[in-house]
Amino acid sequence: MxxxxxxxxxxxxxxxxxxxxxxxxxxxxxxxxxxxxxxxxxxxxxxxxxxxxxxxxxxxxxxxxxxxxxxxxxxxxxxxxxxxxxxxxxxxxxxxxxxxxxxxxxxxxxxxxxxxxxxxxxxxxxxxxxxxxxxxxxxCILLQVPPSNPALLMALGITSILVGGWGGFNQTQVRKVLAYSSIAHLGWMVLILQFSPSLALLSLFIYFIITTATFLLLDTSKATNINLLATAWSKTPALYAIAPLVLLSLGGLPPLTGFIPKWLILKELTEESLFVAATFAALGALISLFFYLRLAYAVILIILPHTIIAIAPWRIKRPKVYLLGAICVILSLVLLPFTPLLTALFSW
Known part of the structure; x- marks a missing residue:
């Protein structure tokens, strides 16, 4: 083009x-x-x-x-x-x-x-x-629409969290896994939208950061399925030492950045006495965490039987260093201690 x-x-x-x-x-x-x-x-x-x-x-x-x-x-x-x-x-x-x-x-x-x-x-x-x-x-248009049908938003949110979790099972294509990840994260945002729009925007911001870091990491090695992911370390070893942490942050595992929106949303739901919705959301997060763990396991712990294809080539092409990718990787790992600052920035 x-x-x-x-x-x-x-x-x-x-x-x-x-x-x-x-x-x-x-x-x-x-x-x-x-x-x-x-x-x-x-x-x-x-x-x-x-x-x-x-x-x-x-x-x-x-x-x-x-x-x-x-x-x-x-x-x-x-x-x-x-x-x-x-x-x-x-x-x-x-x-x-x-x-x-x-x-x-x-x-x-x-x-x-x-x-x-x-x-x-x-x-x-x-x-x-x-x-x-x-x-x-x-x-952002959805944020402006008055919540005259709260039951619909709740149903869409819980359905997205559960479908996003179950859909990622048995997927070998990384892009499909990330598509279901996107569906699940949007479910969290829609679920909290009517109670705290500022928290929904904070969740969207953190989702953007971690998803950008994940895609740019994958783009350095062109890993589009789990088999390629298992051999990506031979191309960029230092970068793929950090990749499992970014994937676990996308899954919302503490003490990484991705834990912030899930923690705050569950807290807000329990304060609104929506214990059933909070329970389903937490279960959906656990289901989603399984396929993030699967990807992280493939990145750092799997070596394919034919080890000759995993040997580092004698002439490694220097990967392009993305400033945006480096910033997003760092932010996707270290923002949890700054939760009060983030909530203050996104509150109105």
Whole structure:
């Protein structure tokens, strides 16, 4: 792909998200969501491979369905209330349709089935954009929608946590595992959204940091399945000594950074006397932790029987050092002692 075209598409992605974040009008926010969708599709299909084209097509169909639902919800709300202002969506019918449309766009269970298949056909860098940046605009619009249907948000959150945990079982493809990881983390954010929007934003911020660190670590060795993950240490030994800690942080294991949102969300749920929801969320976190442990085990403890392929080559290509990756790896490990500072920064 031409560097000029690539720069244009990435700039369009950034501009669409920024305008959506600053918009409180339904039509403008909807247009920015569609700009984002149209900008990422060429990035998905830039490699001339049938699987990449298939992923781009599936993504377009899912996003088009979500966009139609959101636009219909906005039109219905305008007809009922006479307003296009996002925070003024109080009628249950358009509010429910809007939440479901945004859930389809983000890949929240049970509207998640497109997410693992699309992620599997993408390069690691494009999958990183899909798993992080593309969630930002729909999630911030969801923050503005009044919680007139709390039971729906609770159901979506718990379902996503459980589906994200169970879906990662028996997966050998790392991108599918990270897709189910994204579904589970979005479930935690949606679960706490109506009680503490600031905590949901903190969870999104920490998820972005750890997911970025994970994808950039995998991109250094091009490890896309567990077998390649088991031999990645021969290419970048020092980097892959840290990789298990990053994966365990993504799973929410203390004392790593990923424990912060799970700890605070469970605390908030128990303070709201939602003990059943907190129990299901904790069980879902334990289920998810299994496949993170599986990946960490593959990285650091498995050597394949044919050890000749795991011997370090005599001429190792120096890996590209990503400043962003280095910062995200450090932050994904050491932020737990700064929890009071983070909660103060994200509270309003």
């Amino acid at each position: 031409s560097p000029y075209v690539l720069a244009t598409l990435i700039s369009t992605l950034g501009l669409g998200t920024m305008i959506a974040l600053s918009s409180s009008h339904w039509l403008l926010a909807w247009m920015c969501l569609e700009i984002n969708t149209l900008a990422i599709i060429p990035l998905m299909a830039q490699h001339p491979h049938p699987r990449a084209v298939e992923s781009a097509t599936k993504y377009f169909i899912a996003q088009a369905a979500g966009a139609a639902t959101i636009l219909f919800a906005a039109l219905t709300n305008s007809w009922v209330s006479g307003s296009w202002h996002i925070p003024e969506m109080w009628h249950p019918l358009p509010c429910t349709m809007c939440i479901l449309g945004l859930a389809l766009k983000m890949g929240i269970a049970p509207l998640h089935s497109w997410m693992p298949e699309v992620m599997q056909g993408l390069s690691l860098k494009t999958a990183l954009i899909l798993a992080t940046w593309q969630k930002l605009a729909p999630f």
